[in-house]
Amino acid sequence: MDDELLVVRCQLGEREAFAELVGLWHAPVWTFVRRMLDEQRADDVAQEIWVAVLRGLPRLADPGRFTPWLFTIARRTVLNRLRHEYTVTETPGGAEEPSAGDLAEEVVERNELISALAGLPATEREILILFYLEDLSIEDCAQICAIPVGTVKSRLHRARRLLRDHLVERGYQP
The missing domain is CATH 1.10.10.10 (Winged helix-like DNA-binding domain superfamily/Winged helix DNA-binding domain)
Known part of the structure; x- marks a missing residue:
């Protein structure tokens, strides 16, 4: 219910609400992205995700479905990055094993x-x-x-x- 209220506040143009939303969801989103990519790329992709969220929030029809919507954006952004990298290089870059x-x-x-x-x-x-x-x-x-x-x-x-x-x-x- 808190997410839903924050989303509605964001849709009404409250910048503080978006900062709160990012504060709540940045770690889970970054962790998801990090598990799909390496750490360096995860930072860039996470930023792309939050830009897409900011742009798309006004069009989110059901604020109660924020979490699946957010992870859908995260998934698409990760896949777009992977697709781009696969087309740029012949050998796909995967997540590296941490030392x-x-x-x-x-x-x-x-x-x-x-x-x-x-x-x-x-x-x-x-x-x-x-x-x-x-x-x-x-x-x-x-x-x-x-x-x-x-x-x-x-x-x-x-x-x-x-x-x-x-x-x-x-x-x-x-």
């Missing part, structure tokens, strides 16, 4: 998970991120990705299997 260095075992395991996640195809990776890490419903994931609910479920199943296979390959037990 684990000489850190605690927990950090190494987290890096393994990030690496495994980065190794998934983009469609499966985005569904895992939206569903598990952004905690969105299957219906919201379907709306954001503009695919049927059944497709979300099948992508989730395939993504979990691919992730499990990758981790087992690296010596982790299921």
Whole structure:
């Protein structure tokens, strides 16, 4: 309900409301983008997303659907960036594995998970991120990705299997 009120205030032209909205949603949006791209590109793409949100807010018909709308913009922006990079270079640039260095075992395991996640195809990776890490419903994931609910479920199943296979390959037990 707070998001809905902030969106309405933004639509009425309150700059402070937009600053509050960005304050609430910047971290989740940036985290989603970071999980799809590397850190350097995530900053640029996050800025593009907020510019698109600012431009599109007046046209948002249902302020109660702000979250799926926001992640739809984020998804499109990420895909546009990836498409552009794929056309510019012959070898697509994926997310880089963060360096684990000489850190605690927990950090190494987290890096393994990030690496495994980065190794998934983009469609499966985005569904895992939206569903598990952004905690969105299957219906919201379907709306954001503009695919049927059944497709979300099948992508989730395939993504979990691919992730499990990758981790087992690296010596982790299921």
